[in-house]
Amino acid sequence: MPPVNxxxxxxxxxxxxxxxxxxxxxxxxxxxxxxxxxxxxxVVGPNGGGKTSLLLAxxxxxxxxxxxxxxxxxxxxxxxxxxxxxxxxxxxxSQILAATVGDEMAFTARNLGVAESRxxxxxxxxxxxxxxxxxxxxxxxxxxxxxQQLVLLAAALIAEPALLIADEPAAHLDPVxxxxxxxxxxxxxxxxxxxxxxxxxxxxxxxxxxxxxxxxIAPPAERPVARATPGREAAVxxxxxxxxxxxxxxxxxxxxxxxxIERPGVTALVGPNGAGKSVVLAAAAGIEPCSQIKVEWKRDxxxxxxxxxxxxxxxxxxxxxxxxxxxxxxxxxxxxxPALEAAKxxxxxxxxxxxxxxxxxTWSLSTGEKRLIEVVGALAAPSSLILLDEPxxxxxPARRSALAGLVRKRASEVxxxxxxxxxxxxxxxxxxxxxxxxVSAKSQAKKRLTQHCQGP
Numbered sequence: 001m002p003p004v005n006x007x008x009x010x011x012x013x014x015x016x017x018x019x020x021x022x023x024x025x026x027x028x029x030x031x032x033x034x035x036x037x038x039x040x041x042x043v044v045g046p047n048g049g050g051k052t053s054l055l056l057a058x059x060x061x062x063x064x065x066x067x068x069x070x071x072x073x074x075x076x077x078x079x080x081x082x083x084x085x086x087x088x089x090x091x092x093x094s095q096i097l098a099a100t101v102g103d104e105m106a107f108t109a110r111n112l113g114v115a116e117s118r119x120x121x122x123x124x125x126x127x128x129x130x131x132x133x134x135x136x137x138x139x140x141x142x143x144x145x146x147x148q149q150l151v152l153l154a155a156a157l158i159a160e161p162a163l164l165i166a167d168e169p170a171a172h173l174d175p176v177x178x179x180x181x182x183x184x185x186x187x188x189x190x191x192x193x194x195x196x197x198x199x200x201x202x203x204x205x206x207x208x209x210x211x212x213x214x215x216x217i218a219p220p221a222e223r224p225v226a227r228a229t230p231g232r233e234a235a236v237x238x239x240x241x242x243x244x245x246x247x248x249x250x251x252x253x254x255x256x257x258x259x260x261i262e263r264p265g266v267t268a269l270v271g272p273n274g275a276g277k278s279v280v281l282a283a284a285a286g287i288e289p290c291s292q293i294k295v296e297w298k299r300d301x302x303x304x305x306x307x308x309x310x311x312x313x314x315x316x317x318x319x320x321x322x323x324x325x326x327x328x329x330x331x332x333x334x335x336x337x338p339a340l341e342a343a344k345x346x347x348x349x350x351x352x353x354x355x356x357x358x359x360x361x362t363w364s365l366s367t368g369e370k371r372l373i374e375v376v377g378a379l380a381a382p383s384s385l386i387l388l389d390e391p392x393x394x395x396x397p398a399r400r401s402a403l404a405g406l407v408r409k410r411a412s413e414v415x416x417x418x419x420x421x422x423x424x425x426x427x428x429x430x431x432x433x434x435x436x437x438x439v440s441a442k443s444q445a446k447k448r449l450t451q452h453c454q455g456p
Contacts, residue, residue, distance in 0.1 A: 009034035010072055010194045011058060011163055017066030018053040023364055026065055027053035028214055037162070040185065040195040042208035046351075046396040047368030049215015051198040052090055052167055058196055059087040059165040071163065083112050086161035088169045090198075090367045090394065092148035093141070093311055101143070102127070102136035104151050108159040119158065126154040129184065131177070145310050145390070146172035146273030146421070153181060163194045168367075170204060171393040172310070174272040174421050182207045200368075200396050235263040235415045236385060237296040238284060249283075249290045251276030252437050259434045261385065263415040266407060268426050270419075271436035277419035278310055280436070281387045284417060297384075303332050307387040308378040310419075312370035321365070321373060322358040328381035339380060346376045350402050368394045375403065379410045386414055392422045404428045 017029035028050035035041050043051050056062040058069060060076045069076045071085065086108065089095050098104035105126060106119045127133040130150045135143065140151050149172055156164055164185075170178045178201075186207060189195055197208060205211050238259040244250035252275045259280070261267045269277040282288035284295055285307040306328060309315045318324040322340060329339035344354035350372060365373065375391045388407070392400045404425060407416055420426055426433065 008073060009036050011035040011196070012070045013058060013067065014069075015067035016054070016057060016064055016069060018050065018057040018062060019065040020053055020062070020364065022361075026050075029066065031067075031214070033212060035163070035194050035196060037192045037194050038189050039210075040189045040197065040208040042205045042211040043196060043198040043214055044200070044205055044211050045213045045215040047372065047394070047399060048366045049396075051214050052366055054214055055087075055165050055167050055196060055198055059085055061087060084162040086156035086159055086164050088149075088152050088156050088164070088166040090167040090171075091311060091313055092145055092152055092172075094313070095152055096140045096148060099139060100136065101132060101138050101140045101151055104140045105132075105136075105155045105158055108155050112159060114159070122158040123154075126158055130154050130180065144172070144274045144278060145393075146174060146177060149173060150177060150181070150273070153184075157184065157188060161193070163196070164188075165196050167198045168200070168394040169197070170199070170201065172273065172390060172421065175423070177273055178203070200394055200400075202397075232262040232265060233298070234260050235298055236261040236284065236301075236417075237298075238280060239294040239296065240280070241292045241294075244292055245290075249276070249279040249288060251279050251290070251292055257434070257436075261415050261417055262432065264412045266411045266416045266418060266429050266431040268418045268420060268429075268431040268433045269436060270421070270423070270426070270433050273421075275437035277436055278389055281307060281389050281417065281419055284385065285387050301384040303382040303384055305385040305387055306378045306381050306383040308371075308374040308389065308391060310389040310393075312367065312374045315374050316362045316365075316370050318362060320358070321360045321362055324362055324373060325358070325377050325380065328377050332382045334382060342380045343376055346379060346406055349406055350376075350399050368396070368399075371395065372399065372403070376406075379406055383414060386410065386416045388416065388418045388420075390420055390422075391418065392420065392425050400425055401428070 012034045014032050016031040017026040019026045031054060043054065045051055053062065057064050060082065071082055076082065096104060098107050102123055105123045109119050127136055132150060132154065140148060149169055153169055170181055173181060182204065185195060197204065199205060240251050240253050240257040242253050242255050269280055271277060279290055280293060283290045283293040285305045316324060318327060325343040326336050326339045330336050347354040347357050371391065371393065372395065375388060378386050378388065392403065408429060410416065
């Protein structure tokens with residue numbers, strides 16, 4: 001393959017338009033940019049603004065419907081992927097292929113013909129740097145979303161690409177893991193790696209060399225304010241044993257723990273990636289019991305709990321947004337008309353044209369839009385407990401703020417349990433926090449971050 005010319009832009013887009021498969025109009029149009037070696041470009045903008053479509057075209061995974069993309073001076077066409085380009089997609093579960101974490105980290109480099117001894121050294125080094133060393137023999141599909149993101153980032157860096165295209169690759173990371181990743185990317189950029197990185201996180205944007213904005217956002221409607229409620233009562237008690245099972249879902253706690261979910265109000269689970277926040281939510285929802293967890297209800301959970309999952313792609317199943325939003329309320333005894341009226345109010349509060357959004361096909365939504373649709377569906381349905389797993393991951397700032405208002409309003413009527421790495425958003429909500437994770441493990445992670453060492 002021809003060498004990369006260090007003096008010329010490694011990636012160029014000229015008047016680029018990208019139309020997602022099946023869509024009638026481009027998601028982005030008129031985009032022009034040039035990225036040089038060692039430059040880190042953050043792509044920011046609202047959910048549904050076209051960031052993912054742009055990145056897929058820049059990686060050669062989707063065709064351009066207008067304009068042109070060149071990589072290393074040569075035209076880049078969909079289907080003609082250049083091995084010097086690494087792509088990390090927005091949904092990590094869609095990109096996991098291998099049976100073990102170690103094999104997943106080695107997968108791309110192995111396919112490119114890198115020597116096995118060199119791959120083994122790199123897997124060990126990145127495993128240590130990203131705190132994945134103990135997981136190398138695990139099935140990556142059993143990891144949390146944040147740890148899956150670490151695996152895929154490590155796999156991309158082990159392949160030593162010239163260009164990294166990454167779509168919200170740190171959206172699920174805890175603060176320590178995110179800082180380690182940003183440090184690693186900055187180090188590689190200093191060595192010449194070009195990076196195009198979509199994000200909603202201000203810290204990630206500041207770490208980049210520069211940023212470009214894609215899409216426009218309508219101003220959100222006035223944020224709903226919950227009525228003050230004088231008293232609270234315990235609705236659910238979750239008891240977590242410190243004896244974790246050897247395999248399967250488990251929670252990391254240093255000692256037995258009790259989580260009390262009060263009514264009204266919002267309770268939050270915080271802690272590092274892999275601590276078991278999603279495991280607790282699944283057990284509380286009754287969809288995946290864990291021998292380590294006992295859920296005690298003050299009264300029968302009727303209507304049953306409802307959950308918005310960490311991966312919205314696993315939950316969306318209706319063809320139209322209107323049908324998706326109506327399904328849970330209607331199945332729980334609410335008429336379709338009132339259910340859609342409540343959904344419209346939520347959509348408008350989030351800054352959308354409600355009628356237009358209800359008419360959209362669910363497959364045309366961005367991952368962030370799908371996430372918000374599932375959260376709105378959970379908030380609109382009758383339930384004894386609402387469970388939200390990383391509801392703000394990859395969500396733009398204006399809609400994060402509007403979503404806080406919607407959650408607060410609903411929490412005045414039904415208890416809400418949230419798992420999140422978004423500490424600023426949790427502070428805005430005024431939640432009661434319970435921290436999961438082994439304190440010694442978190443201390444070791446912080447120590448790794450502060451140590452001055454030469455990375456892989």
